[in-house]
Amino acid sequence: xxxxDYLLLDFQDIHSLxxxxxxxxxxxxxxxxxxxxxxxxxxxxxxxxxxxRLGGGIIIFVSLTDLVRAxxxxxxxxxxxxxxxxTPSDFNAFxxxxxxxxxxxxxxxxxxxxxxITSLPQMxxxxxxxxxxSVDIVMGDTARCPWDMGTFGSMTTRFFxxxxxxxxxxxxxxxxELASESLKVPPSQLVASEGVIWDREDKSxxxxxxxLTKGRRIxxxxxxxxxxxxxxxxxxxxxxxxxxxxxxxxxxxxxxxGDIRLPGMLYASILRPPAHGAQLxxxxxxxxxxxxxxxxxxxxxxxxxxxxxxxxxxxxLEKVKTEWxxxxxxxxxxxxxxxxLKAAPQGRTVAQGGDLEEGEKAAAKQVDSSYLNSYVAHxxxxxxxxxxxxxxxxxxxxxxTQNPFGAQREIAxxxxxxxxxxxxxTPFVGGGFGGKTQNSQAxxxxxxxxxxxxxxxxxxxxEEEFFLDTFRPAAIVRIKSGIDGQxxxxxxxxxxxxxxxxxAVQFYSIPNHRTTARPSGWTSDAHPFATGAWRAPGNNTNxxxxxSHIDMMAxxxxxxxxxxxxxNLTDAKMIRVLKTxxxxxxxxxxxxxSKRGYGVACGIxxxxxxxxxxxxxxxxxxxxxxxxxxxxxxDMGLVINPEGARIQMEGCITMGLGYALSEExxxxxxxxLDTNFDTYExxxxxxxxxxxxxxxxxxxxxxxxxxxxxxxMGAVVANAIHDATGARLFQLPMTPxxxxxxxxKLPA
Amino acid sequence: MLETISFKLNNKPVQxxxxxxxxxxWVLRTDLHQTGTKFGCGEAYxxxxxxxxxxxxxxxxxxxxxxxxxxxxxxxxxxxxxGKLHPVQQAFVDHDALQCGFxxxxxxxTAVALLKDNPHPTREEIIAGMNDNFCRCAAHTRIVDAIQExxxxxxxxx
Numbered sequence: 001x002x003x004x005d006y007l008l009l010d011f012q013d014i015h016s017l018x019x020x021x022x023x024x025x026x027x028x029x030x031x032x033x034x035x036x037x038x039x040x041x042x043x044x045x046x047x048x049x050x051x052x053r054l055g056g057g058i059i060i061f062v063s064l065t066d067l068v069r070a071x072x073x074x075x076x077x078x079x080x081x082x083x084x085x086x087t088p089s090d091f092n093a094f095x096x097x098x099x100x101x102x103x104x105x106x107x108x109x110x111x112x113x114x115x116x117i118t119s120l121p122q123m124x125x126x127x128x129x130x131x132x133x134s135v136d137i138v139m140g141d142t143a144r145c146p147w148d149m150g151t152f153g154s155m156t157t158r159f160f161x162x163x164x165x166x167x168x169x170x171x172x173x174x175x176x177e178l179a180s181e182s183l184k185v186p187p188s189q190l191v192a193s194e195g196v197i198w199d200r201e202d203k204s205x206x207x208x209x210x211x212l213t214k215g216r217r218i219x220x221x222x223x224x225x226x227x228x229x230x231x232x233x234x235x236x237x238x239x240x241x242x243x244x245x246x247x248x249x250x251x252x253x254x255x256x257x258g259d260i261r262l263p264g265m266l267y268a269s270i271l272r273p274p275a276h277g278a279q280l281x282x283x284x285x286x287x288x289x290x291x292x293x294x295x296x297x298x299x300x301x302x303x304x305x306x307x308x309x310x311x312x313x314x315x316x317l318e319k320v321k322t323e324w325x326x327x328x329x330x331x332x333x334x335x336x337x338x339x340x341l342k343a344a345p346q347g348r349t350v351a352q353g354g355d356l357e358e359g360e361k362a363a364a365k366q367v368d369s370s371y372l373n374s375y376v377a378h379x380x381x382x383x384x385x386x387x388x389x390x391x392x393x394x395x396x397x398x399x400x401t402q403n404p405f406g407a408q409r410e411i412a413x414x415x416x417x418x419x420x421x422x423x424x425x426t427p428f429v430g431g432g433f434g435g436k437t438q439n440s441q442a443x444x445x446x447x448x449x450x451x452x453x454x455x456x457x458x459x460x461x462x463e464e465e466f467f468l469d470t471f472r473p474a475a476i477v478r479i480k481s482g483i484d485g486q487x488x489x490x491x492x493x494x495x496x497x498x499x500x501x502x503x504a505v506q507f508y509s510i511p512n513h514r515t516t517a518r519p520s521g522w523t524s525d526a527h528p529f530a531t532g533a534w535r536a537p538g539n540n541t542n543x544x545x546x547x548s549h550i551d552m553m554a555x556x557x558x559x560x561x562x563x564x565x566x567x568n569l570t571d572a573k574m575i576r577v578l579k580t581x582x583x584x585x586x587x588x589x590x591x592x593x594s595k596r597g598y599g600v601a602c603g604i605x606x607x608x609x610x611x612x613x614x615x616x617x618x619x620x621x622x623x624x625x626x627x628x629x630x631x632x633x634x635d636m637g638l639v640i641n642p643e644g645a646r647i648q649m650e651g652c653i654t655m656g657l658g659y660a661l662s663e664e665x666x667x668x669x670x671x672x673l674d675t676n677f678d679t680y681e682x683x684x685x686x687x688x689x690x691x692x693x694x695x696x697x698x699x700x701x702x703x704x705x706x707x708x709x710x711x712x713m714g715a716v717v718a719n720a721i722h723d724a725t726g727a728r729l730f731q732l733p734m735t736p737x738x739x740x741x742x743x744x745k746l747p748a
Numbered sequence: 749m750l751e752t753i754s755f756k757l758n759n760k761p762v763q764x765x766x767x768x769x770x771x772x773x774w775v776l777r778t779d780l781h782q783t784g785t786k787f788g789c790g791e792a793y794x795x796x797x798x799x800x801x802x803x804x805x806x807x808x809x810x811x812x813x814x815x816x817x818x819x820x821x822x823x824x825x826x827x828x829x830x831g832k833l834h835p836v837q838q839a840f841v842d843h844d845a846l847q848c849g850f851x852x853x854x855x856x857x858t859a860v861a862l863l864k865d866n867p868h869p870t871r872e873e874i875i876a877g878m879n880d881n882f883c884r885c886a887a888h889t890r891i892v893d894a895i896q897e898x899x900x901x902x903x904x905x906x
Binding site: 112113114115242243245246247248249250251252253254255256258259261267308309310311312379380381382383428429430431433459461462643644647650651652653654655676677678682683684685686688691 | 770771774777778779781782783784785786787788789790791793794796823824825827828833837840841842844846847848849850851852853856874875876878879880881882883884885886887888889890891892
């Protein structure tokens with residue numbers, strides 16, 4: 001299943017189909033394992049257990065696969081179909097309406113700050129015509145929620161949202177049928193609103209969802225395509241809504257994985273090598289024995305000190321004497337780019353058109369350049385944490401994770417349990433940004449809990465968090481391009497190494513072009529340590545390179561950078577967001593460098609089009625940059641929660657200042673030199689620009705919002721710095737030292 | 749080397765028998781089960797562990813428990829009074845001044861102390877006063893807005 005295909009689905013005006021005959025006379029085709037019985041996604045969900053716990057009411061199960069299949073097969077109305085198989089189910093949900101009218105959505109998605117705890121009930125309540133207050137959501141619990149591939153890629157609203165709405169629409173049609181029977185009125189004569197259904201012709205004839213549901217047991221697996229509301233019918237969607245989790249988060253009631261307490265639990269402090277690739281030569285844990293209550297556990301390659309106090313466990317681990325064989329470093333944060341260029345594999349052409357040679361011939365001016373970016377850490381405020389508890393042969397793990405079902409599978413494999421005997425519960429997650437798709441802390445907690453027979457918490461120190469992080473990869477982009485005498489781009493040859501293809505394909509109107517990605521993904525063994533997905537993976541690198549280069553060409557053509565872009569764009573959405581941002585900013589035409597310190601950049605990520613304009617002030621002497629103002633316009637299709645969308649944009653812009661200006665991982669070989677926030681600098685309050693956001697009014701399907709606005713931040717700041725000083729920076733982050741060096745090279 | 753240390757936690761007297769050199773953060777979170785105070789960095793950089801000692805914001809990950817002997821400690825759990833949120837807490841809710849929420853207790857307590865010292869801060873003074881508290885989700889703009897509004901509503905009654 002290609003998620004992009006899903007965007008093409010149109011649920012409108014296709015009625016739901018009857019469900020297939022159930023496998024079991026009392027239970028419908030709800031999932032035993034994954035909804036498609038795929039061997040891959042394991043789960044602890046047992047149909048009977050789950051349904052038993054829910055009691056009566058209406059239960060709807062939906063899976064993305066079912067809906068996609070329904071769309072692909074174009075089945076005629078009214079004909080059900082049995083049988084499963086095919087593509088794995090990526091997103092699934094249960095929707096339960098209890099006998100008291102209370103609605104609960106069960107989803108494997110998790111809440112790490114990005115806001116689905118608010119936006120998903122918002123979508124659900126609207127489609128179901130239920131009061132928002134009656135809708136609850138249970139997230140990230142493998143024993144209660146159907147399988148889900150994980151929370152990343154700005155996919156929750158885009159792909160999970162329609163699914164949830166389909167379940168709600170189905171539930172609503174079931175309720176209307178029940179009301180029709182109960183009120184003896186044809187469904188077409190009924191009106192549903194706020195959890196009540198009434199007769200259009202006699203408003204006193206009414207019945208609540210709770211009354212309709214009470215004492216019943218209706219279970220459906222949705223396999224058809226229900227009729228969804230059109231945006232004009234929305235009452236709750238599209239309205240700004242405050243976060244639902246704030247009251248608990250401002251009072252300390254909100255629980256994160258490290259806040260769970262169990263009787264007899266122990267805290268683990270785990271021995272780590274001084275560098276990636278180091279081998280343990282000798283270890284002496286004898287000094288730990290003097291510490292009362294401390295317990296040293298060796299479980300395979302894992303050496304840990306356990307204690308009922310976390311700080312004592314840590315202090316005791318520091319007494320362990322070790323000798324390591326540390327490989328001689330062959331690469332560091334300065335030589336890494338040469339190393340990577342040598343190691344880069346053959347490319348894969350991800351886009352091409354026209355003829356590059358022809359383009360070169362037509363070029364009046366050629367602009368060639370390379371762009372670099374360093375490794376960047378996720379650095380969530382909550383370090384990776386987990387608590388594992390073995391009881392009656394079942395392992396329960398509370399984990400800060402972005403993919404509880406992935407963690408479940410990893411844990412089960414590590415401790416030799418069948419997946420159904422491992423339950424992962426995801427409390428609130430204190431930030432992820434892609435880094436918590438890696439779950440080693442949960443595996444370690446489970447291994448230790450199994451070894452000692454007591455609940456064990458693993459909470460990484462900040463140093464461990466930096467050391468074990470899967471960094472955003474260092475990467476190199478090389479671009480050759482040319483413009484004709486009229487300022488039209490005539491060719492574009494783009495080669496990205498180690499950032500992958502997300503955001504690599506340019507969206508300008510260029511007759512001769514080629515885009516090559518080496519490799520096509522963003523992970524590779526060529527790095528001295530693990531790398532992984534970092535908020536909008538690859539796209540920050542690619543957009544920095546592309547939009548810096550577009551500005552270089554605008555300067556070469558002697559044309560204002562926005563005019564130059566508009567001259568070379570035919571993409572209507574991009575033209576619109578760019579013009580909107582320019583209007584809001586109050587942009588006036590000038591070729592760069594204008595000394596104003598204005599920069600512009602455009603990008604596309606997660607189905608969302610974004611344009612940003614920044615104003616910076618540069619202190620040439622110190623090399624420090626203050627971003628004073630950022631205006632960003634975004635077309636993300638239908639906006640579910642405008643307040644949530646703006647917050648994500650503001651977060652992207654502020655967080656993006658970090659990778660633009662200061663964030664880079666320092667290392668020597670496998671040794672990570674950054675151990676805390678003294679050398680790894682996050683954006684601070686004092687960096688804060690005035691941020692203005694504009695959302696394009698759209699009725700198109702909703703798109704991603706958690707990532708797009710961050711992709712433009714490298715280029716928008718680089719271009720503004722160039723506009724202020726004439727100095728062009730080709731490497732992220734644009735630290736004071738790099739800027740000073742670039743300014744020093746300027747002709748006097 | 750164990751000692752009995754008494755102090756007031758959120759208006760209630762508490763006693764712990766422990767090593768006085770231990771950091772307050774771990775005593776609060778582990779011995780006293782007050783988990784609203786968060787571990788973020790362990791070296792007093794990030795501010796997630798901020799609590800009030802005698803009304804002053806301190807980093808509990810770097811404060812020995814012996815330092816709060818006979819003193820008054822306020823954690824995020826003790827800020828709301830009689831079920832009513834403190835104006836700073838309320839303003840964080842009203843402004844959506846958080847995302848993942850992990851830095852939030854430290855942010856709020858830092859802001860409460862800031863407003864006690866300076867009940868009518870300018871925006872620049874708020875930014876300067878909050879600068880050593882980190883938020884990775886980058887809710888900074890809204891946090892500043894929330895503190896400004898809380899200051900206005902409190903009218904100097906910190």
